[in-house]
Amino acid sequence: MAQFRNTWIDIRLDHITSNLNLIRNASEKAIFAVIKANAYGHGDVEVARHLEKLNVSYLCVSSLDEAVHLRKHGIETPVIILGYCETEHLHIAGENKITCIIPSKEWLLNALSSYTSLQNLVFHIKIDSGMNRVGIKNIEEYKEVLQLAKNHQLNLEGVCTHLSSSNMSDQILTDKQLETFKKFLESSDSGFRWIHVANSDAAVTVSKQDGVSNAVRCGISMYGYSTFNQELQPVLSLHCGINQIKKLYPGDKVSYSATYTASKEETIAIIPIGYADGLDRKLQGFHFSIKGHPCEVIGRVCMDLIIIRVPVDTKLTDVVEIIGYHRNAADMAKHLDTIPYEILTSLSPRITRRYWQNNDLIKSINERFD
Ligand SMILES: Cc1ncc(COP(=O)(O)O)c(C=O)c1O
Known part of the structure; x- marks a missing residue:
């Protein structure tokens, strides 16, 4: 591993x-x-x-x-x-x-x-x-x-x-x-x-x-999604840490083509995930979560990085939930006008998969190394 x-x-x-x-x-x-x-x-x-x-x-x-x-x-x-x-x-x-x-x-x-x-x-x-x-x-x-x-x-x-x-x-x-x-x-x-x-x-x-x-x-119901059965439980969640936290000041612009401009002072986090991991570039405006707080994706999604607006007390040690309890693959699919199948199958093999049985971590696999 x-x-x-x-x-x-x-x-x-x-x-x-x-x-x-x-x-x-x-x-x-x-x-x-x-x-x-x-x-x-x-x-x-x-x-x-x-x-x-x-x-x-x-x-x-x-x-x-x-x-x-x-x-x-x-x-x-x-x-x-x-x-x-x-x-x-x-x-x-x-x-x-x-x-x-x-x-x-x-x-x-x-x-x-x-x-x-x-x-x-x-x-x-x-x-x-x-x-x-x-x-x-x-x-x-x-x-x-x-x-x-x-x-x-x-x-x-x-x-x-x-x-x-x-x-x-x-x-x-x-x-x-x-x-x-x-x-x-x-x-x-x-x-x-x-x-x-x-x-x-x-x-x-x-x-x-x-x-x-x-x-x-x-297929999809085994992974926790269905049009009709609401008792199914999503199997997959996607997370990342934070590389950097910084302040934006009014007028500061964010990411490629400067599609986001801060209108007031804001705290942002730069997180290590991007479209090369299978996240769609149209996720700008969608929300990830930190400790349950919605954090908006601001600026263009980059190949390996995304910038989100975060609460002022966010720490470098915090975990960002991208797909999980607060917003699952069906929520992300809705934002992108697609289906959970596409969200899940797009996730790149370059992301490490950790396998859990109840609360025990039983295996961690990254195709590059295992
Ligand atoms: C021939 C065939 N059978 C079954 C399935 C599984 O479909 P679902 O994921 O909706 O259960 C698929 C999925 O694309 C399929 O192509």
């Missing part, structure tokens, strides 16, 4: 445990835990290690790169690539026991023509039930894929689809997608071991009574 910069992320693994329990109770389905994009910024290897203890059925990633990274770090739980795996790399997926999605008949034909044997691979078919992203849109094509899989004795373990609008309060589009997905399933009797549809929001709304699925793919 090494940490020479006073900027860090705290990850509460016990909150992942309690969030997963809530999702399990709400959905009554097996859990496919989504840990793509570095586990939404939380650190995929450590989160995967924790999830292995919680008996999740699958870990979901977006690419073969992410999947192999997990295997290289000793993760043994089944891993599925939700995104597109180039057929030329399928042997790597086989060697690493990584489950792949069949996104189209064309993809499967390509795979079958490139390899003499695909029997050591596990596949799930992806149905495009209305989002018009990756997946098979046409029932005839689906049936042809099933036939090809049968002819070549492929291990077709699952079938899935992805919902576009499960965050909406009316479920019109979700119901329509479910109806379409069911038509695919009814078109042939394939006896899949896994049928998975719901993401976080659907897991707590439609999943229980969708009548077909036996697993939910949950």
